[in-house]
Amino acid sequence: MKFNTYILSAISAGFLLSSCHKEATLNISKPEIVPSKPITSDTLSGSIQGTLLAGKTYYFATDITINDGDTLTMQSGVKLVALGDGSSQLKSPQITVNGSFLSLGTKEKPNYITVAEELKKPENAFKGIWGGIQCTPLKDKKGGDLILKWTHIEYAGGPAAVATEVYKAGDPRYLIYFANMEKNFILEDCWISGSKDDAIRTDGGKLSIMRNTFELCGEKGGEALNIKSGSVGDVAYNVVMGAATNAFKVSNSGDKTVQANVNIYNNTMINCGFRQTKEGRGGGINYESFAKGKAFNNLFINCRVSMRVVGGAGTGADLPNLSYGNNLYYGNAPTLLNQFNAxxxxxxxxxxxIQGQVKANNPLFYAYDVDQFDYTTLGGTSKAPAVTWKQQALALLTQGNANLRLKNSSPAIGKGVTGFSPLNPTTIIGELAADVKLPGKDLGAYQTDGSGNQH
Known part of the structure; x- marks a missing residue:
């Protein structure tokens, strides 16, 4: 497979890069990319390209931009610290990606795109201290790819200063925004935490969202992952704790010529949907507006709404091309059972x-009490009422030290369907390629054979 190579960044001993933007086959032989244009100053500003060096810490207090045709690469163990306070766009700098951005952390040496250590506390989770990673191609330009592996991205969502095609003035920005139907967005083994609104929104792209952990996503509303038209790909083996609205929403809204088509399988969703005040919103998985795909092998645990498939002309999902099943539903209150299906x-x-009565079919996690909060105390008749994040214990919103692997007696073991294939649309090969896993035989993000989510 061939694609436009990363200029001045993705270089290894076995990879020849042409300065004329010629196509080449990417076949990097080692995970650690040899630095091209090493960046030695610890302060970043303006237009940047090159390599942030392994183990070093860098800072940015104003917007930084990766220009079309350029690439910024983070080697493993890098910390990129935004110096902001979230009070305005001028004080919540963003990373503008018109080219390609690669963060190549490892399990042993993860990367961080974050804020100063003294600001990393739960009460700042929804403050929007910096502006997030905003990926859009310039008009009549090709743009580039966003590849994030073993990376913590956190505490973003500061307000937009002026109206754009994406935001109204004053709107909170997404922690990650990606809008390039022809390019790749690969998110693997990352931690996404502390977003003011949607943590991630895609308006087009070839997607592979694998084995990530989403926490503290959305203050009063917003999805962990909000996928719009032009987006095609797989969302699998992720853990979502306490998203404000849905863990995953797929909607074909937008003006892209490619229909939104997303497979959502082997994910674990816990305590999602309780901060959304609008009726009919909030929970696990939501397909609407002519979106299509598959949703299998998922765990819905104490979500305000679990599965929501919108029907009806104009607003409904593409029902003939949408399938789902082999999911486990657990709720410890009648209001949650009433909304297993919205x-x-x-x-x-x-x-x-797998579904039943109140407290039936406990998934039996190794170290997480699904009944630590009694949702009957929220009241409600057919549906649990909304709450604020301050009314939710931190253990409902973050994985922390919880072990979400399944005990041997779990009803989720061996109940997965494996007879379908991932869409696997991304076009990158070599060490940077997406590590797409097939559907698992056990339900949820963790497999009893040790595969799946590695957090």
Whole structure:
């Protein structure tokens, strides 16, 4: 497979890069990319390209931009610290990506795109201290790829100063925004935490979202992952704790010519949907607006709404091309059972789903008490009412030290369906390629054979 190579960054002993932007086959032989244009100053500003060097810490107090045709690469163990306070766009700098941005952390040496240590505390989770990673191609330009591996991205969402095609003036920015239907967005083994609104929104792209952990996403609303038209790919083996609205929303809204098509499988969603005040919103997985795909092998644990498939002309999902099943539903209150399938949606249980009465089918995690909060105390008749994040214990919103692997007696073991293939649309090969895993035989993000989510 061939694609436009990364200029001045993605270089290894076995990879020849042409300065004329010629196409070449990417075949990097080692995970650690040999530095091209090493960046030695610890302060970044303006237009940047090159390599942030392994183990070093860098800072930016104003917007930094990766220009079209350029690449910024973070080697492993890098910390990139935003110096902001979230009070305005001028004081919440963003990373503008018109080219390509690669963060290549490892399990042993993860990367951080974060804020100063003294600001990293729960009460700042929704403050929007910096502006996030904003990836859009310039008009009549090709743009580039966003590849993030073993990277913590956190505490973003500061307000937009002026209106754009994406934001109204004053709107909180997304922690990650990606809008390039022809390019790749690969997010693997990362931690996404502390977003003011949506943590991630895509308006087009070839997606592979694998084995990540999402925490503290959305103050009063917003998804962990909000996928719009032009987006095609796989969302698998992720953990989502306490998203404000949905863990994953797929909607074909937008003006892209490619229909939103996303497979969502083997994910674990816990305590999602409780901060969204609008009726009919909030929970686990939501397909609407002519979106299509598959949703199998997921765990819905104490979500305000679990599965929501919108019906009806104009606003409904592409029902003939949407399938789901082999999911486990758990709720410790009647209001949660009532919304295993959203009452304003058209989804129904399949024979292969696992669901039952209050507190039935506990997934039996190794170290996480699914009944540590009694949702009957929220009241409500058919649906649990909304709450603020201050009314939710931190253990409902973050994984912390919890072990979400399944005990041997879990009803989720061996109940997965494996007879379908990932869409696997990304076009990058070599060491930077997406590590797409097939559907697992056990439900949820963790497999009993040790595969799946590695957090």
């Amino acid at each position: 009452t304003d949606g058209v989804s129904k249980f399949t024979a292969q789903d």
